[in-house]
Amino acid sequence: MPFCPKCRYEYKEEIKECPDCSVKLVAKLKEMPDIRFAPLPDLPGKVYAEMIREVLRQKGIPCYLRSSGIIDAYGISGMPVGDSVRIFVPEDRLEECKSIQHNMLDHI
Numbered sequence: 001m002p003f004c005p006k007c008r009y010e011y012k013e014e015i016k017e018c019p020d021c022s023v024k025l026v027a028k029l030k031e032m033p034d035i036r037f038a039p040l041p042d043l044p045g046k047v048y049a050e051m052i053r054e055v056l057r058q059k060g061i062p063c064y065l066r067s068s069g070i071i072d073a074y075g076i077s078g079m080p081v082g083d084s085v086r087i088f089v090p091e092d093r094l095e096e097c098k099s100i101q102h103n104m105l106d107h108i
């Protein structure tokens with residue numbers, strides 16, 4: 001699956017360029033080590049996902065994002081609809097990341 005090196009979203013194989021950043025997708029994120037990733041619980045929207053991505057980045061935790069609605073939606077309106085976003089984090093730091101996400105959503 002290709003990734004956007006800028007916003008770290010994962011896209012379907014046939015997508016070549018990130019619709020958000022107009023950046024060419026790469027097969028693998030460079031700084032992403034060869035480890036197993038596991039998803040955090042679904043987020044209600046991209047805004048939350050990007051806030052958490054930022055916190056994880058500051059903590060040096062690699063992650064990538066996947067939007068559930070983005071592909072189907074782009075075919076129809078050009079805009080992502082189903083805005084549920086999932087963040088994938090290293091399996092061995094899943095619990096740590098879960099509590100980060102939990103704490104952040106608690107304070108919104």
Ligand SMILES: [Zn+2]
Pocket residue numbers: 004005006007008009018019020021022023
């Ligand atoms: Zn992007």
